[in-house]
Amino acid sequence: MPRKTRLNRIAEIVTKAHESGRAVPTIVLPCKASPTGEIRLHRATEKSRFPGDVQVTDGRRDGNTWFGAINHRTGNMFVARETPAAITALLVEFNDDPAGVGARLGLSVGSCVFCNRALTTDESKGAGYGPKCAERFDLPWGKATAVADVAEDYVTTVIRPRRLLAERIVEELLLEDGHMRPWETAVDAVERILAGE
């Protein structure tokens, strides 16, 4: 496993959240590979050794496990030696799609991963995070949220195939003269289509 991983999108959204007024933006991702069941990403303060970098830990207040740090300028993450591969993998996945992965993880625990508050409104439950976090962390809000994705998936995987099936059945049942096929052969024809033949 590489000891260096490029996570520039995470660096960007944490920096953006800081610039829009959160002193210490903190993202909490549920993760079974961490001893506490979560990984916590927070922006190092100005007083720290590497201000602005994103520190990745298991979130314990004292004696926490340090998984690594993301350079806020380059996005390069230095990964600590003992960090489980599953944690790096989750960070890469989150970096590739902070809104989508954040929403999925948020919905799985019922709270926003970007502020750790419970998802209460229908809007937030639909999106997987709240409108304020969307604004602060530069995430899509409105149509381009998790709900829209789920609806699109549903259309592609359920509605469209069903429609095609229905069209095939109608085609099979209608004879060229516009009459319906005799009942005795119609049932067999439909069953063949449903069986995928």
Ligand SMILES: [Zn+2]
């Ligand atoms: Zn939030």
